[in-house]
Amino acid sequence: MNGKNLKVIFLGPKGTYSHQAALQQFQSIPNVDYLPTASIPQCFDELERNASIDYSVVPLENSTNGQVVFSYDLLRDRMIQKVLSSTTSAENSRITPDIEVIAEQYVSITHCLISPIELSNGIESFGKFQEVKIYSHPQVWGQVDSYLKSLAEKFPQVTFSRSDCSSTSESVNQCMQSQIDNQDNILHVAIGSETAARLYKAQVIEHSINDKLGNTTRFLVLRRRRDTRLNEVGDTKLPQVNLLTFTTRQDDPGSLVDVLNVLKTHSLNMCSINSRPFNLSDGDRNWRYLFFIEYYTDKNAPNHNEQFYKDIGGKCKHWCLWGTFPRSEMYYYK
Ligand SMILES: O=C(O)C(=O)C[C@]1(C(=O)O)C=C[C@@H](O)C=C1
Structure with a gap:
C-alpha cells in the first residue's frame, strides 16, 4: 500500500449498517480510512470520480424486503449509459463499466x-x-x-x-x-x-424490532475496474459468484430462456435472477427490462470463460460482467 491508508466509502454517517459491512470487509487490514458519504448514489459517483478512493460498500438486498432498488438502479443506469455512449451500434456487445464488484458481505440487521x-x-x-x-x-x-x-x-x-x-x-x-x-x-x-x-x-x-429473525442485508464491495485482478481474495474453497447483467431481444419469443440455456449448456449453476425496468426515451417503446443474474464458477476448474462469453453474447442484446468474487461463508451459516 506504499504506506498510504486504504480509503473506503460507505453510506454514512458512522453507525449505519453499511459502515458495519465496510468494517467486516476490511477488518484484517490495519490502515483503513472509513469515509462516510451522504447517499447511496454518492457511493457510486465518488468512487468513479475520486481517484483517491479505493473501495465503496453498497447495500444490494435484504432477506426480508428484497432488493435495495437504489443500488440495482445505479448499476442499471451505468450499464445503459455505456450502451448509449458506445460507438458501435452492434448488438450482442459486451459492455465494460468503470467499476467492478470484488466481494460481498452479509450483515445481520437488528433494528x-x-x-x-x-x-x-x-x-x-x-x-x-x-x-x-x-x-x-x-x-x-x-x-x-x-x-x-x-x-x-x-x-x-x-x-x-x-x-x-x-x-x-x-x-x-x-x-x-x-x-x-x-x-x-x-x-x-x-x-x-x-x-x-x-x-x-x-x-x-x-431492541430487535424487525419482523423476522435472521433479518440480513447483503452488501457489495466495489472498486474502479482494473485490467488485472490482484489476488486479494486469497484461497477459498467456496465457489466464485459472477454478477452479470443483460438485455434480451424483447420481441423474440423465448429470448430470456435462450440466454439462461447458455448457462445450462456450460453446466453453470445460476444462484439468483432479478430484473429492473428501464426507459431509453427513444425507439419504439417505453418499457424494457434489464436482467441481473448470478452464477457460480469454480476457481479450480478449467476456465472456459471465452467460449461462455461468446455464447452469451450471441443470445443477449447487451451484456456486462460486473465481477467475479468469492461467495461469503455468511451466505451459508448464521
Ligand atoms: O441505513 C443504513 O444503515 C444502511 O446501511 C442502508 C440500509 C439499506 O439501504 O438497505 C442497509 C441495511 C438495512 O437493510 C437498512 C438500510
Missing part, C-alpha cells in the same frame, strides 16, 4: 426503536404523546411493518407518522435534532442499530 430523550416508562410512555414521528431509511419500513402496526394498535390515540432519511444512523441524528426544537406533545424517534443509538447517546426503547 432498535430509539428515542432522543429518556422515557422513564419505556415504550409505555408513548401514550403521553399526541404524535410520534418515526425516522428511518426507506429500506427499513418493510422490515418492521408488523411491529409498527402493533404499535399503532397498542396506542390508538397516538398519531404515528414516518419520515424517510438517507440512512438509519442519519435518522437517529435527525430525531435528536427535531426533538430539540419540538412541542412537548410530539415525540421524534428513529429506527436504527444499537451502534447508532450509542453513537448519538440516544435511548434504545425496544
Whole structure:
C-alpha cells in the first residue's frame, strides 16, 4: 500500500449498517480510512470520480424486503449509459463499466426503536404523546411493518407518522435534532442499530424490532475496474459468484430462456435472477427490462470463460460482467 491508508466509502454517517459491512470487509487490514458519504448514489459517483478512493460498500438486498432498488438502479443506469455512449451500434456487445464488484458481505440487521430523550416508562410512555414521528431509511419500513402496526394498535390515540432519511444512523441524528426544537406533545424517534443509538447517546426503547429473525442485508464491495485482478481474495474453497447483467431481444419469443440455456449448456449453476425496468426515451417503446443474474464458477476448474462469453453474447442484446468474487461463508451459516 506504499504506506498510504486504504480509503473506503460507505453510506454514512458512522453507525449505519453499511459502515458495519465496510468494517467486516476490511477488518484484517490495519490502515483503513472509513469515509462516510451522504447517499447511496454518492457511493457510486465518488468512487468513479475520486481517484483517491479505493473501495465503496453498497447495500444490494435484504432477506426480508428484497432488493435495495437504489443500488440495482445505479448499476442499471451505468450499464445503459455505456450502451448509449458506445460507438458501435452492434448488438450482442459486451459492455465494460468503470467499476467492478470484488466481494460481498452479509450483515445481520437488528433494528432498535430509539428515542432522543429518556422515557422513564419505556415504550409505555408513548401514550403521553399526541404524535410520534418515526425516522428511518426507506429500506427499513418493510422490515418492521408488523411491529409498527402493533404499535399503532397498542396506542390508538397516538398519531404515528414516518419520515424517510438517507440512512438509519442519519435518522437517529435527525430525531435528536427535531426533538430539540419540538412541542412537548410530539415525540421524534428513529429506527436504527444499537451502534447508532450509542453513537448519538440516544435511548434504545425496544431492541430487535424487525419482523423476522435472521433479518440480513447483503452488501457489495466495489472498486474502479482494473485490467488485472490482484489476488486479494486469497484461497477459498467456496465457489466464485459472477454478477452479470443483460438485455434480451424483447420481441423474440423465448429470448430470456435462450440466454439462461447458455448457462445450462456450460453446466453453470445460476444462484439468483432479478430484473429492473428501464426507459431509453427513444425507439419504439417505453418499457424494457434489464436482467441481473448470478452464477457460480469454480476457481479450480478449467476456465472456459471465452467460449461462455461468446455464447452469451450471441443470445443477449447487451451484456456486462460486473465481477467475479468469492461467495461469503455468511451466505451459508448464521
Ligand atoms: O441505513 C443504513 O444503515 C444502511 O446501511 C442502508 C440500509 C439499506 O439501504 O438497505 C442497509 C441495511 C438495512 O437493510 C437498512 C438500510
